[in-house]
Amino acid sequence: MIFIRLASATLRAQARYRASLLVDALSALAGNGLEFVALALTFDRFGSLAGWSMGQVAFLWGLTEIAFGSMDMLFGGFDPAVFGQHIRRGTLDMYLLRPVNLIAQIFASDIMLRRLGRIAQGALVFAYANHVLALAWTPAKLLYLPVVLVSAVLFYGALFIAGATASFWTVQGLEVVNVFTYGGTALNSYPLPIFDRWLRRFFTFVIPTAVVVYYPALYFFDLPDPLGLPGWVSFLAPAVGLGALGMSLLVFKWGLRHYTSTGA
Amino acid sequence: MTQPIIALENLTKTFRVALKPEGRSLPWARTWKTVTAVDAISLAIGRGEVVGYLGPNGAGKSTTIKMMTGILTPTAGTLRVAGRVPWRERRQHVAGIGVVFGQRNTLWWDLPVQESLDLLRHVYRVPPARFAENLTRFRALLDLDEFRFKPARDLSLGQLMRANLAAALMHDPGLLFLDEPTIGLDVVAKDRIRAFIREINRERGVTVLLTTHDLSDIEQLCERVIVIDHGRTRYDGALSELVERYGGDRALQVDFADDYAEVAVEGATLESREGRRAVFRFGRGVTAAALIGRLSERYTLADLTVREPDIEDTLRRMY
Numbered sequence A: 001m002i003f004i005r006l007a008s009a010t011l012r013a014q015a016r017y018r019a020s021l022l023v024d025a026l027s028a029l030a031g032n033g034l035e036f037v038a039l040a041l042t043f044d045r046f047g048s049l050a051g052w053s054m055g056q057v058a059f060l061w062g063l064t065e066i067a068f069g070s071m072d073m074l075f076g077g078f079d080p081a082v083f084g085q086h087i088r089r090g091t092l093d094m095y096l097l098r099p100v101n102l103i104a105q106i107f108a109s110d111i112m113l114r115r116l117g118r119i120a121q122g123a124l125v126f127a128y129a130n131h132v133l134a135l136a137w138t139p140a141k142l143l144y145l146p147v148v149l150v151s152a153v154l155f156y157g158a159l160f161i162a163g164a165t166a167s168f169w170t171v172q173g174l175e176v177v178n179v180f181t182y183g184g185t186a187l188n189s190y191p192l193p194i195f196d197r198w199l200r201r202f203f204t205f206v207i208p209t210a211v212v213v214y215y216p217a218l219y220f221f222d223l224p225d226p227l228g229l230p231g232w233v234s235f236l237a238p239a240v241g242l243g244a245l246g247m248s249l250l251v252f253k254w255g256l257r258h259y260t261s262t263g264a
Numbered sequence B: 001m002t003q004p005i006i007a008l009e010n011l012t013k014t015f016r017v018a019l020k021p022e023g024r025s026l027p028w029a030r031t032w033k034t035v036t037a038v039d040a041i042s043l044a045i046g047r048g049e050v051v052g053y054l055g056p057n058g059a060g061k062s063t064t065i066k067m068m069t070g071i072l073t074p075t076a077g078t079l080r081v082a083g084r085v086p087w088r089e090r091r092q093h094v095a096g097i098g099v100v101f102g103q104r105n106t107l108w109w110d111l112p113v114q115e116s117l118d119l120l121r122h123v124y125r126v127p128p129a130r131f132a133e134n135l136t137r138f139r140a141l142l143d144l145d146e147f148r149f150k151p152a153r154d155l156s157l158g159q160l161m162r163a164n165l166a167a168a169l170m171h172d173p174g175l176l177f178l179d180e181p182t183i184g185l186d187v188v189a190k191d192r193i194r195a196f197i198r199e200i201n202r203e204r205g206v207t208v209l210l211t212t213h214d215l216s217d218i219e220q221l222c223e224r225v226i227v228i229d230h231g232r233t234r235y236d237g238a239l240s241e242l243v244e245r246y247g248g249d250r251a252l253q254v255d256f257a258d259d260y261a262e263v264a265v266e267g268a269t270l271e272s273r274e275g276r277r278a279v280f281r282f283g284r285g286v287t288a289a290a291l292i293g294r295l296s297e298r299y300t301l302a303d304l305t306v307r308e309p310d311i312e313d314t315l316r317r318m319y
């Protein structure tokens, strides 16, 4: 299949940067890990965060980091910063000149193996959470966990694709997009109740990142929602993930019709 | 012309550009202006032609090519290339064309050229036997062996252009679009690329549309030229006729054998004078022979040169 060939070409091209790749991955592991250590230290002083234990927050953190890291690795071509470069440098024009589905080409264009560092960090924190929480894993929960993970990857990916679409029109507006992507995911690493009410509503109903991580976590912990939403909200993650991805792809295709290339 | 391979009718493309793009404001908060890059251009190109598409910077050449290659959607007008509407059937369309932008590169930057070509074989589903034939042919014509196993990033500009030309033709396209293929190249590299284009056109009947600012490209490759300016067609016809129609005056350079206080001759105007040398300009109504006759009656002449207007002069007058 042509996608596999293009993707493996991307990986082969990266081999040249193997050393820096390893350094990047390790520094992401250390850097993001340190962030978590800083968070853990605050627990040492306050004992809990909005009634959440250290282990529970670690669970959220780990899940979010694994999902976001995987998304960043797989959807790297749609990273608004990267995609903006494709537009400005004319690489997108080159993709348009090949008889291969454009979205497949963009996926294949960037597979950021260095994100494995972040994924590993998330996995470590997640393993730690499981260790301290000693959760009662039922078969249903064990089945739902990977579904949640994939849903979160798709959902974050949708945010990247929407952000990439914005770069058809604007370069400067990217920062606004980053508020939604990085802001929305950073928010996922903490228990929702610590946030301001309008922020909670925004990230539950408008850009529902809370639905893909926080609410499923409540199910894994067997906790009711302190904010009063019904229990089935915990199971909306796959619908929200798939729906968001589908919508973002539609918006992307529509944006492409407004693509104007560059003037050189 | 039987059934043109490229047909444009009133093809138009406008861009909205921000008046102050350096501002960090959001799109809806900026002031916009509409620029008409291509303004109702109509033309038809037949199979096997090599056509030069000329015009000053910003005339709209690249924008036209981007529409013909399916990168951009036209704002108005119709466009058919090999019977297809490029932007509507992008994938089928691009499978049958080859495109080289002199300022861009299609090859995988970090992979050896040969690997890029192999990938393109799969991208375009070229039968292996046909691919091997083409590779052999292009290795000879473009001397690919000089750099075939080097990554694209290590190639010189001339080598990169040769590699890109090979990449654009591996799938036997019937049409080749070249946007400034010789930009930045030295004389030898340019010659090699021109020879290749000529050969491909002769050997395979590939139709070529070429933009360039180097008029030697045009002189050596194209019988027909299309000149556009501000997005509108200014000329479409034989290269030879362009100079005849728009070339303007010819020049007669005279070296006098003596110092004359004043030199003049009916039928021509004195353009410049420097020591014993004078340059006269004269229109199509006068023959060079008549002028020389009149001059030699009045003065003693040492040497004479008649200069025909070249394409460069002609275009300078048109732009």
Ligand SMILES: Nc1ncnc2c1ncn2[C@@H]1O[C@H](COP(=O)(O)OP(=O)(O)OP(=O)(O)O)[C@@H](O)[C@H]1O
Residues within 6 Å of the ligand: A260, A261, A262, A263, A264, B015, B016, B017, B035, B036, B037, B055, B056, B057, B058, B059, B060, B061, B062, B063, B064
């Ligand atoms: N993507 C774009 N966005 C906005 N304006 C554009 C864009 N592309 C081209 N233009 C404008 O359209 C006009 C035509 O540009 P185009 O690149 O087609 O000219 P050209 O004939 O190829 O010029 P050159 O000889 O310099 O390459 C110019 O005024 C240019 O600024």
Ligand SMILES: [Mg+2]
Residues within 6 Å of the ligand: A264, B061, B062, B063, B179
């Ligand atoms: Mg141009």
